[in-house]
Amino acid sequence: MNTPAIQIIDLHKYFGELEVLKGIDFEVAVGEVVCIVGPSGSGKSTLLRCVNRLEEPTSGTILIEGDDITDPDADVDRLRTRIGMVFQQFNLFPHLTVLDNVTIAQRKVLKRSEKESVEVARLVLDRVGVLDKIDEYPIRLSGGQQQRVAIARSLAMDPDMMLFDEPTSALDPELIGEVLDVMRKLAEDGMTMMVVTHEMTFAQEVADRVVFMDGGVVVEEGPPAEVLTNPKAERTRRFLRMVLEK
């Protein structure tokens, strides 16, 4: 039996009185690309942020390749190095150059040598197509370039899986494509990915499975052809009608 990359068991999350996740159960298999869609406030970002414990689950269990990250004694920092994360706002470190953005965690966390970390940095920056910006500061880059550097920064840690939290939502429309292209390539290379997104075309083409969330529960999940083109639940249908009308 293969251990899933991510296994979420009966996850609940409260913000004060408000229950934003009402018992989520699901798995992401190794090499699988799962897109999570749903209206804003449905809890999809919170779910993603619980996976690497940026958000503290109220109850429930999350296993990363079989290791319990929700265990109070878990070495969360260690586990996080296996989980890359890409944010809506990029969150590059503005006081560091592109190169240092990509090498700092390699050196400080993985204890790689200066030389090795630079080699890895050049490799991943080339992979996302921004090697020529290696000596620039983030402020000098376009949004699309910044997001690609952010992806490279995660890839440099050799993660086993990547979490994407609305990676194109802060981008100008003409810059979305270059980021989605990088993600598509990653998926083709077999990376395990969990993607919160509003890009229905991307989900349709790249996802192995689409999960529709609303009101803190998983309403429906399945292959994109089923969930996106032939949804069973009325809520999914209503949501898709609204998104596709735009």
Add this chain to the structure above:
Amino acid sequence: MAMTRRQKQRLSRGLLYLLAVAIVALAVVGGDWERIGRVFFNVGVMRDMLPDVLTVAARNTLVYSVLSFGFGLVIALALALMRLSSVGPYRAFAIGYIELFRGLPALVTLILLAFGIPIAFDFRVPGGRVGAAVVGLSIVAGAYMAETIRGGIEAVPRGQREAARSLGMSENRTMFTIVLPQAFRIMIPPLTNEMVLLIKDTSLFFVIGSTPMTRELVKFARDFMQTRRNATPLTVIAIVYLLITLPLTYLVRRMERRTGRGR
């Protein structure tokens, strides 16, 4: 005869100008300039103050300021981190410390350290009374700068911390490699302000009594005023203070502009 609002305005402004001109004229005509010159701008006294006013007094003022700023910064950083800690007692201690030493006049803290503590505990800070005063000023500066540093840390967007943590950096590593370098950039202007205040606060040292070699500017000037019965030393140290503080603020403004470009 009714006046429009504009006419009224013009009239009142004209009267003010007239008043100002009258005061200046009165000062020029009626002031005893010969005496003012003798008391405040006595060249003989100025010459006698050199070179000690620079090589001893100004130097000491600078040394005390830099030491207090350095120690104060370390204290402030520790306090700011405690203030932001999730551990309740740390937070309580930091708040208590900050409120106490910001609430007390700096002079009280200085006297307490220079006289009170040695008498009470038979304990001497290295450097004697001046050493004690430096420690006292550091303690006070720490309280003030702690809030500045806390503000700087909180001004760094939360996403920075999340990105660092998601890369596997520990809380401390995140603070020192990602958050603080950005926070310090934000804090340069307010911290310089603290430095300028601190340079001026070393003037409080004159109450704790120092030897001819450990005098700072104010004590030096007061000693001169007493022996010469003349106020020129005040003029001289005022100029020295300005020579120190004005370039400092100018330098920092330039630094700010340069780092501002990198952001």
